[in-house]
Amino acid sequence: MTKIFSLSQPIEADIVDAFCSLQKGFTDQFVYYDKARACRYLGLGRCIALPTLDEVEYEREGEVAQPPVFFSFNRFDAENPAPTDELFEAFPRLRFMLPEVVLIENERGRLLQVNSLGPVYAGRVARFARQALAAPPRQREEVPYTLELDSREAWREAVGTGLAAIEGGRVGKVVLSRRQKLVAEKPFSSKDLLVNLIDGDARGTVLLYRYADVFFCGCTPELLVRKHGSNVESMCLAGTCPAGLTEEDRVRLADGLMADAKNRAEHDYVVQFIREVFNRTCYDVDVPSEPGILPLTHVQHLHTPARAHILEGVDLWEMKGDLHPTPAVAGTPVGEAKMLLRSIETYNRGFFAGACGYVDGDGDGAFSVALRTGVFDGEIGWVYAGCGIVAGSVADDEYDEIGMKLKTILSAFDGGGVVSDERSA
Numbered sequence: 001m002t003k004i005f006s007l008s009q010p011i012e013a014d015i016v017d018a019f020c021s022l023q024k025g026f027t028d029q030f031v032y033y034d035k036a037r038a039c040r041y042l043g044l045g046r047c048i049a050l051p052t053l054d055e056v057e058y059e060r061e062g063e064v065a066q067p068p069v070f071f072s073f074n075r076f077d078a079e080n081p082a083p084t085d086e087l088f089e090a091f092p093r094l095r096f097m098l099p100e101v102v103l104i105e106n107e108r109g110r111l112l113q114v115n116s117l118g119p120v121y122a123g124r125v126a127r128f129a130r131q132a133l134a135a136p137p138r139q140r141e142e143v144p145y146t147l148e149l150d151s152r153e154a155w156r157e158a159v160g161t162g163l164a165a166i167e168g169g170r171v172g173k174v175v176l177s178r179r180q181k182l183v184a185e186k187p188f189s190s191k192d193l194l195v196n197l198i199d200g201d202a203r204g205t206v207l208l209y210r211y212a213d214v215f216f217c218g219c220t221p222e223l224l225v226r227k228h229g230s231n232v233e234s235m236c237l238a239g240t241c242p243a244g245l246t247e248e249d250r251v252r253l254a255d256g257l258m259a260d261a262k263n264r265a266e267h268d269y270v271v272q273f274i275r276e277v278f279n280r281t282c283y284d285v286d287v288p289s290e291p292g293i294l295p296l297t298h299v300q301h302l303h304t305p306a307r308a309h310i311l312e313g314v315d316l317w318e319m320k321g322d323l324h325p326t327p328a329v330a331g332t333p334v335g336e337a338k339m340l341l342r343s344i345e346t347y348n349r350g351f352f353a354g355a356c357g358y359v360d361g362d363g364d365g366a367f368s369v370a371l372r373t374g375v376f377d378g379e380i381g382w383v384y385a386g387c388g389i390v391a392g393s394v395a396d397d398e399y400d401e402i403g404m405k406l407k408t409i410l411s412a413f414d415g416g417g418v419v420s421d422e423r424s425a
Contacts, residue, residue, distance in 0.1 A: 004058040005061060006059070006066075006113060007113065007120040008112070009064060009125065010110065015103040015105050016138060016195070018135045019103050019194075027212050028212075032357055033206040035202075036204075039205075041103075043069065045100030049094040052096070053359070064108055064111055066104065070096040070358060071099065074324075077338055077348070080342055085375075087376070088348070141196070143192060147183075156399075158345070159389055159395035162340070171332065172332045172333075175337070177384055184379055193215075196415060196416075197217065202372075202411050202412075205223070207368065215375070216370075218373025221237060222328065224366075227364050233306065236326075237294065240387065241257040241260075241299065243295060257302060262393065266390050270326055271291075282309055287304060298404050320355050324355040325353065351375070353371060354370050355367045371386075
């Protein structure tokens with residue numbers, strides 16, 4: 001049995017400013033920051049890493065009954081025998097990571113949490129609180145870069161292989177991805193990208209996992225599963241069109257997306273999958289029969305929410321395992337699509353399209369699908385995005401769609417000033 005001591009107290013600081021001020025002293029960093037709601041957790045340091053939470057007990061200290069917060073970053077295909085690149089390979093294979101310090105903004109307010117394997121030293125809490133309150137306002141930093149474009153011809157071949165598998169009945173859908181190498185013109189930090197994603201126009205949940213000199217980050221629109229008590233939520237997100245330059249454009253394009261048979265078929269695969277998982281593990285399942293539109297900064301998606309009550313004895317980790325990967329990031333049938341991806345894609349995805357999030361000591365938490373993400377070392381990196389291939393998909397159209405999606409992770413290099421069109425050419 002592992003015993004954890006966790007002290008949480010209210011704090012009046014801006015938690016992002018506090019994180020930026022405190023982060024210099026910690027090589028391990030973890031962020032799950034929902035830009036649309038108070039579900040924001042920023043962790044520093046690593047108190048302990050655990051393979052399971054089944055044998056954990058904790059003693060809560062402090063003014064607020066906030067359970068300890070564990071972060072979990074999981075690979076898309078953890079059993080893929082193909083090696084990842086040297087950046088992803090640098091991350092350890094850990095399941096639950098408890099930070100030493102967590103800055104929190106949730107339904108309990110803004111909190112400072114300090115975790116320890118022994119009683120929490122009050123002087124340490126006071127020191128972190130002082131530093132957090134004294135943190136200066138964060139500033140965005142422009143990071144010029146160049147991209148090494150991948151081959152459109154190689155993409156056409158990959159899509160052709162996927163379409164042949166669909167035509168042959170092996171799969172109904174396969175989700176292919178592209179990656180591009182990014183080279184920065186000056187050194188940058190995980191803090192730089194985090195601030196630009198939080199304060200920029202990207203919509204969704206900002207993710208960050210830094211281990212020593214490498215870090216994985218992005219801003220994803222896709223919730224995999226959220227649990228609070230017996231309530232669980234997920235979403236079906238598949239089918240894409242541009243966001244448009246004006247509101248009139250946006251509405252016109254969204255109407256076209258709703259009426260497009262190819263995109264609706266791609267979306268329905270995900271709806272059927274999530275409905276089946278919820279029907280096995282939950283009751284009072286509510287998955288609407290018709291999708292809506294989720295508008296983002298650069299693209300719009302077909303979106304169907306899913307809500308239910310979880311059965312007693314089923315936990316968040318089990319739900320995460322049942323739901324990931326969905327047909328939105330692998331294809332369908334999921335197992336066959338993953339095997340097809342291993343033969344088509346020339347790289348191991350690592351954390352891209354993996355399930356990343358947090359779970360607290362009471363078993364509540366959230367996991368998102370790590371879309372619109374990249375992995376970096378402060379000088380170079382790889383950026384990733386993907387799209388669903390179904391019968392009727394056109395390779396060049398899908399290539400261009402991924403280009404639109406990549407704008408989200410590339411916005412992490414935008415400091416809020418004027419961006420040259422030439423730098424990403």
